[in-house]
Amino acid sequence: MTLYWRIFLLNAAVLVVAVLLLLGPVTVSTPVLFGEAQVLIAGLVVMLIANAILLRIGLAPLARLTRAMATADLLRPGSRTIVTGPGEIADLTKTFNAMLARLEAERATSSGRALSAQEAERQRLAQELHDEVGQTLTAVLLQLKHAADHAPQPVRADLRQAQETTRAGLDEIRRIARRLRPGVLEELGLHSALRALTTEFTTSSTSATAYITPGLPHLDPATELVLYRIAQEGLTNSARHARATRVEVHLRPLPDARVGLLVRDNGQGIGAAPEGAGISGMRERALLIGADLDIGQGPHGGTEIRLRVTGGKADDRSTQENVR
Structure with missing residues (x-):
């Protein structure tokens, strides 16, 4: 009827x-x-x-x-x-x-293509920054050093200052290139990449620490890249918006051959603020590999980002449990 x-x-x-x-x-x-x-x-x-x-x-x-x-x-x-x-x-x-x-299947497919194109563009930009801008600034540094060595004393101090400014700019260019293309992830694996990432975000006002549990299952490169990018976005949000003084990144095995990533800080939390482009990007990356992503307030305040992804066989690489 x-x-x-x-x-x-x-x-x-x-x-x-x-x-x-x-x-x-x-x-x-x-x-x-x-x-x-x-x-x-x-x-x-x-x-x-x-x-x-x-x-x-x-x-x-x-x-x-x-x-x-x-x-x-x-x-x-x-x-x-x-x-x-x-x-x-x-x-x-x-x-x-x-x-x-x-619609979910089409969204996952389109997100995968968009993220692949984004990673390719990041790799191209990082390569150009390293090869073009980096080499140019290196040449400028050598020229400034040569000029400072042969310049009269009144001008030498200004040239030394210009040399230090150029060196600082070169270091910043290299840092941006590393964020755009995590070469350590490709060369040394996810464990070393997360350790390097937390070290990079450790400053005088913020302490970032990586805790990696041994015996993690093997992960394919696409899954490792998603884990790295979500950890990177979580650390960036903690440093820029949460006003956190302590950030922890946990990578550990879960039951049923799954891997869990936890990014936790002691900042002010997300509260009722709408999700921005960073969180939406994390959700799209999680969908790309079929992972479960939860973002919310921790039991003691701050923000917790939990990602659960299916892994493969046990990984032969061993790491220390508490690694800074």
């Missing part, structure tokens, strides 16, 4: 009951007496209430489907609406679930 006929029959049933009451114990005079008017008004109220309740029951599956449509988030896949209700409502719910699954 279609939705149209169900609503029609519900209203018809209410009207039939009203007519039977009028033909039975309830009568109407001309003119209408006060007592009869009260009975009619009471009957009208009862009919409206009964009609509203019956319609609410009949349209409840549509209300659930509407809430599911309003709360659907492609960055949090897996939620589906329970198929209930007869006829076309059940078909509509099944169609919506199928559409949601198709």
Whole structure:
């Protein structure tokens, strides 16, 4: 039975009951007496209430489907609406679930292509910064040193200062290139890359520490890159926005051959602030490898980023448990 006929029959049933009451114990005079008017008004109220309740029951599956449509988030896949209700409502719910699954698959595919293009562009920029800008600044440093060695004393101090400024700029260019392309990840693996990353984020006001548990399962390069990028984004958010003084990065094996990444700080937390591009990027990267990502407040304040990903066989590389 279609939705149209169900609503029609519900209203018809209410009207039939009203007519039977009028033909039975309830009568109407001309003119209408006060007592009869009260009975009619009471009957009208009862009919409206009964009609509203019956319609609410009949349209409840549509209300659930509407809430599911309003709360659907492609960055949090897996939620589906329970198929209930007869006829076309059940078909509509099944169609919506199928559409949601198709959109999630298409989003994951497009995100994978976008992230691959982004990584390729980062690699190109890092290479150009290293080969072009880095070599140019190195040549400038040599020229400044030569000029300072042969310059008169009043000018030598200014040349030395220019030399130090250029050296600082060269170090910053190299730091940016390392962030764009984590060469240590490709050459030495994820463990060394996370240690180097936390060392890079350790300053006079912030302490960043990596805790890596031995016996981690083997991970493919794409998964290692996602773990590295999410840890990098978490450390960046802690340093820039959370005002944290301590940040911890934990990498450890989980049951069922899974690997867990935890980035925890003691900052001010995310609170009710909307998710920015950084968090959305982390969710897209997690979707790319089918990982579970949770971001929220820690038990003692601050922010916790938890990523759970499926690994492979046990890794032969061993590391110390508490590595700075």
